Amino acid sequence: MTNTAAHDLTNTAPATEAPATTEAPEVRVPRVDFAKAAPKAFRALIGFDAAAREGLDPALVELVQIRSSQLNKCAYCLHMHTTDARKAGESEERLHMVAVWEEAAHFFTARERAALALTEAVTLVAHGGVPDAVYERAARHFATDELARLLALIFTINTWNRIAISTGKVPGTDER
Numbered sequence: 480m481t482n483t484a485a486h487d488l489t490n491t492a493p494a495t496e497a498p499a500t501t502e503a504p505e506v507r508v509p510r511v512d513f514a515k516a517a518p519k520a521f522r523a524l525i526g527f528d529a530a531a532r533e534g535l536d537p538a539l540v541e542l543v544q545i546r547s548s549q550l551n552k553c554a555y556c557l558h559m560h561t562t563d564a565r566k567a568g569e570s571e572e573r574l575h576m577v578a579v580w581e582e583a584a585h586f587f588t589a590r591e592r593a594a595l596a597l598t599e600a601v602t603l604v605a606h607g608g609v610p611d612a613v614y615e616r617a618a619r620h621f622a623t624d625e626l627a628r629l630l631a632l633i634f635t636i637n638t639w640n641r642i643a644i645s646t647g648k649v650p651g652t653d654e655r
Contacts, residue, residue, distance in 0.1 A: 524638060531632040538569060541561075541564035542594065551644070
C-alpha cells in the first residue's frame with residue numbers, strides 16, 4: 480500500500496463532495512440487434528430458455544437470473560430481471576440481498592441458497608469448476624429433472640448476459 484493510500488484510509492476529516500459536472504453521461508449505442516441479425520439462433524435460445532424454466536418456481540428463476548447477471552456485470556439483464564421479479568411480487572429487501580445471499584442467508588430458503596450457490600459455481604466455472612459439494616447441495620434440494628432444468632436456466636442466463644454485453648444492449652430498453 481502506498482503512503483497516499485494509507486493516508487486516505489486513515490484520514491478522519493470529513494469528505495468533500497466532488498464538484499458537479501455539466502457533462503452529459505455517455506450514451507451507449509447498441510452494436511447489433513441480435514434477434515434481427517441471427518433470428519434462428521435467437522429463436523433457438525428462446526426455446527431453450529422456455530424449456531429450462533418449465534416447472535421451476537418463477538421466483539427462483541428470477542433470483543438465479545439476477546445473481547448470474549450481477550456476476551457477469553450485465554446491466555441490461557440485471558435491470559430486466561429485477562423489474563420482472565418486482566412485477567412478480569418479489570420484495571425489495573430480498574432483491575437487495577441477492578448480491579450478498581451467503582451473508583444474508585435468512586432471507587432465502589435452503590433450496591434458493593442451493594440454487595444460488597450452483598448459479599455462482601456455473602457462472603464462474605473458469606474459477607475452479609463446479610465443486611462436488613455445491614452440486615451435491617443442489618442435488619439434495621432438486622429432483623434430477625429439476626436440477627437439469629436449473630442447470631439449463633443457468634446456461635441460458637449466462638448466454639443472454641454474453642449476448643447483451645457483446646451487442647451493447649442498453650439497460651432499461653427491453654421491449655417486453
